[in-house]
């Protein structure tokens with residue numbers, strides 16, 4: 080992993096990407112349109128103190144906050160500000176990013192205690208500061224703002240997040256088509272970008288270490304609702320075990336923080352309903368499926 084860890088090989092960062100030092104004599108770039116679509120207001124800017132959590136577990140006993148004074152203007156995102164720190168003040172500062180447009184899900188941080196994407200959060204909303212930037216809660220830190228992805232990846236793998244075909248009934252020509260109505264059934268759940276903000280917001284993820292968590296359950300429901308999929312029966316035991324869907328107490332924080340409006344809390348409730356239904360069907364028709 081490089082010190083500014085990003086997934087896209089061409090997605091490098093430079094000071095010219097977002098911010099310029101206040102009072103810099105270099106030519107100032109034209110203000111970019113606001114990414115949130117709001118009409119551009121009067122230009123604002125100044126400096127802000129970023130309090131960034133630093134931690135290199137291989138060298139340091141405990142995390143600590145380091146202050147950086149950073150220039151900002153109207154369009155400076157939090158990710159831009161971190162990049163400016165890395166380019167100008169502290170090259171060893173480590174964080175993940177790639178797309179800079181709320182698509183790759185790499186740049187999740189705790190901003191003043193709330194899980195947010197750095198690339199779609201703006202410094203202007205935290206002025207005059209200070210702005211505290213920490214790694215996503217409920218995850219082990221690998222270095223500075225980079226957390227260990229493996230437990231999350233294991234949850235994703237467990238729910239088999241792909242279309243499982245029916246080997247006994249091959250898809251006839253012209254292929255596995257869907258109507259718009261069939262796609263609507265799972266469309267919202269397919270918007271997940273795996274940013275893990277919902278894991279950082281969920282109190283149960285912190286308590287029940289084997290909880291699949293909001294995004295993994297949502298993906299299971301997404302594929303269970305896909306008309307092309309035949310994997311619901313094999314996902315059922317994964318969902319319906321101690322760490323599957325049952326640790327969820329419907330706090331709903333996952334849906335509140337989700338930057339894509341996926342609503343994982345609703346998906347988990349649907350999974351609970353479907354699991355109870357499957358259990359009832361098994362109870363009433365214990366030999367269902369035999370001889371198929």
Ligand code: SF4
Pocket residue numbers: 270271272273274275276277278293294297333336337338339340341342343
């Ligand atoms: S459900 Fe939302 S918050 Fe959770 S990983 Fe997917 S996009 Fe991120």
Ligand code: FES
Pocket residue numbers: 176177178179180181182183184185186187196197198199
């Ligand atoms: S950099 Fe891709 S989501 Fe922020």
